[in-house]
Amino acid sequence: MSSSPQAPADAATVDADIRPSLTVLSGFWPAATFAVARTLLAADPSLLLVRHDLTGIRDGVVRRVVRSSAGIVEDEQVGLRHGCASCTLREDVLPTLVRLARSHPGQDLVLMLPEVVEPEAVAAACAHCLVDGAPITDLLRVDSYVTVVDAEHLLDGLASTDDLTTLGIQAAEDDHRALADVVVRQIEYADTLVLWGQSREGEFDTGRMSILLQRMAPWATHIRVDGDLVDAGALTRQLRHTHRHRPETPGVLARGLQGYTLGAHEPEPDCGVVSAVFRARRPFHPQRLHDVLEEVNAEVIRSRGHLWLASQPDTVVAWEFAGGGLAMGSLGHWLVSLPEDRWEHVEDQRRLAAALDWDPYYGDRHQHLVFIGLDIDPVDLHRTLTGCLLTDAELADGEEAWRTYPDPFAGCFPLGAAELTDTDTDTDTEGTQPA
Structure with missing residues (x-):
């Protein structure tokens, strides 16, 4: 079974592109x-698969294996200047892809990522890192980012409260990511999701995993594969030469700001899966929101989005929850808080989305949150969050009064004194505060 909301690429452009295609496979x-x-x-004897084993990465060594259907083409230990996944991408993964594209012209490539590497990191490296003075896209066409999810282990992964360091599989010494964060980011960045195998609880639970993935990533193409009986030709047609990757699509946390889908509002349970979207214009009262953080995420598997606090009306606050932990951080300025001559530094798509939804009083400020879980009550969730918004009387006090409210989040989302740059809508929330 598959479904695809993606529009087909322009046929003339596709036919004219003679670069080998690169399919990026990720999965925990x-x-x-x-x-x-x-x-x-x-299914394709000419295809080359590139893998990197990060077992020895903290000692500055990784193992690179290149294989075809006929067997091993390369198997080498690679020394790194610094032992981290990002260094591996820059120093060996991208140069290897370029080298193979030159030495094996006409042969497509599949890059299989280590389980702790997020596909968005690869996309960023492809966009910004040069090899021999040029981007790798001069030689390769990134066709699709495919994430493979094991139906037997998906729920355990999403519910896990372990971090990578505790498990001993961190990608660098300072890698403090949670397991669940890695899993959800692999799922949400993918343009193609493969649900592999069967849940140990049976067909109903496997169907429920499929629906859960569709709610988590409604923008992706979804494919179910029975691991015991696989049609290699059919799967190849579903995963390769699809032209699904759209490099201009922003990261998940910034999508709502730029007018992209952030989540589907499906409040009626489907196999128990509920997806509820909360939108509002009024700001949140900081103390009331802080008081319900645990309550609103109690039964949630994943929540994400952005919001604005009355006490910090200049700041777009990022919100993401997975694996029992909520992180909140800054996504930069609301446009209404900036002089118009600074808007030129903001993406065109965001300015357009703001103009289409501009409010004469609030400007582009708004709440946009998505909650996904099993058997959650969307009415109760909406009621709880609505109770955190400013009342009519509080709105009448005005912005200067809002800034004086007691704020448990004070100092958590600094904008800094620097002028706005293109990174103001960056989705990186490094330094976010767990709540």
């Missing part, structure tokens, strides 16, 4: 991801 469960990779190799 390597057995399932490698099973998909082997299936693709079986």
Whole structure:
């Protein structure tokens, strides 16, 4: 079964592109991801698969393996100047892809990421890192970012409260990411999601996992594969030469600001899965919102979005919850808080989205949050969040009074004194405060 909300690429442009295609495979469960990779190799003898083993990365060494359907093409230990995943991308992954594109012209590539690497990091490296003075897209066309999810382990991964350091699989010494954060980011960045295998609880639970993935990533193409019986040709047609990757699409947390879909409002349970979107114009009272943080996420698997606090009316506050932990950080300025001559530094798409939804009093400021979970009550959730908004009397006090409210979030989302740059809508929330 598959579904795709993506519009087809322009046929003339596609036909004229003679660069080899690159399919990027990610997934936290390597057995399932490698099973998909082997299936693709079986269907195309000319295909090359590139993998990097990060087991020795903290000692500054990784193992690179390149294989085809006929067997191993390369198997080498690679020394790094610094032991981290981002260094591996810059120093060996991208140069290897370029080298293979030159030495094996006409042969497509599949890059299988280590389980702790997020596909968005690869996309950023492809966009900004040069190899021999040029971007890799001069030689390769990034066709699709495919995330493979193991149906047997998905819920356990999403509910896990472990971090990578505790598990001993961190990608760098300072890698403090939670397991659930890695899983949701792999799922949400993908343009194609493969649900591999069956849940140990049976077909109903497997169907529920499929619906959960559709709610988490409604923008992706969804494919279900029975791991015991795989049609290599059919799976290849579903995963390769799809032209699904759109490099201009922003990261998940910034999508709502730029007018993209942030989540689907599906309040009626489907196999128990509920997705509820909360939108409002009024600001949140900081103390009342702080008081309900645990309550609103109690039964939630994933929540994400952005909001504005009455006490910090200049700041777009990012919100993301997974694995029992909520992180909030700054996504930069609301446009209404900036002089118009600074708007030229903001993406065109965001300015357009703001103009289409501009309010004469609030400007572009608004609440936009998505909550996804099993058997959550969307009415109760909406009632709780609405109770955190400013009342009519509080609105009448005005912005100067709002800034004086007691604020448990004070100092958590600094904008800094620097002038706005293109990074003002960056989705990186490094330094965010767990709530």
